Amino acid sequence: MFDVKKNLHQVLDNLPAGVRLVAISKYHPNEYILAAYEEGQRVFGESHEQELRQKVPALPKDIEWHFIGHLQTNKVKYIAPYITMVEAVDSLKLLKEIDKQAAKHNRTIKCLLELHIAEESTKYGLTLDACRQLLADGEWRQLQHVQICGFMMMASFTDDMEQVRREMMVAADFFDEVKEKYFADDPVFCERSWGMSDDYPVAVECRSTMVRIGTAIFGPRVY
Numbered sequence: 001m002f003d004v005k006k007n008l009h010q011v012l013d014n015l016p017a018g019v020r021l022v023a024i025s026k027y028h029p030n031e032y033i034l035a036a037y038e039e040g041q042r043v044f045g046e047s048h049e050q051e052l053r054q055k056v057p058a059l060p061k062d063i064e065w066h067f068i069g070h071l072q073t074n075k076v077k078y079i080a081p082y083i084t085m086v087e088a089v090d091s092l093k094l095l096k097e098i099d100k101q102a103a104k105h106n107r108t109i110k111c112l113l114e115l116h117i118a119e120e121s122t123k124y125g126l127t128l129d130a131c132r133q134l135l136a137d138g139e140w141r142q143l144q145h146v147q148i149c150g151f152m153m154m155a156s157f158t159d160d161m162e163q164v165r166r167e168m169m170v171a172a173d174f175f176d177e178v179k180e181k182y183f184a185d186d187p188v189f190c191e192r193s194w195g196m197s198d199d200y201p202v203a204v205e206c207r208s209t210m211v212r213i214g215t216a217i218f219g220p221r222v223y
């Protein structure tokens with residue numbers, strides 16, 4: 001087995017207090033997840049509903065699952081019974097569906113709005129203006145079974161760490177703008193989810209509170 005335990009501790013040693021690790025376990029087997037679990041890791045992220053459906057029943061019940069991928073509205077009902085956080089909410093429609101399905105299970109699901117800041121056109125997410133529009137609309141205020149906890153974003157896939165830094169700082173500054181305008185009195189709005197295996201040291205410098213790391217812990221994914 002890839003040395004999951006050693007890698008996990010190496011990553012954790014690099015994270016300052018106040019930055020949580022979401023261990024991204026997509027495409028990795030349950031034994032890898034359990035290896036990290038045995039070292040105390042409890043937050044795991046997956047990006048495919050079908051994969052979660054197989055993994056969740058077979059793994060410890062106190063794992064906190066985050067959905068990190070692009071989520072289709074017709075899949076929400078499957079994850080609503082157990083998912084702790086949906087990290088990549090990119091439309092009001094999706095937010096409303098999560099609320100509706102969470103209500104059926106008498107739960108509250110934490111959500112992050114995904115920001116599209118990277119230059120690549122392939123990335124999902126809300127542009128800053130679309131996000132401003134969504135918040136200004138105010139319909140989200142009616143939703144009782146979701147909590148908007150902050151933002152997630154993926155920086156451009158590039159070796160140019162200055163570009164990555166610029167993009168993450170745009171997200172960090174936008175967080176401050178929105179925090180002040182809409183969530184100043186809401187301690188739940190506190191999360192900035194950026195940073196992956198290749199760029200998390202930069203993310204930490206850009207005020208990340210939550211890094212999503214797969215490869216650096218579990219090794220290369222076998223698709």
Ligand SMILES: *Cc1c(COP(=O)(O)O)cnc(C)c1O
Nearest residue numbers: 024047068196197212213214215
């Ligand atoms: C797969 C994935 C990650 C983890 O990427 P690594 O480079 O393996 O650390 C983080 N965030 C999202 C949204 C992902 O899909």
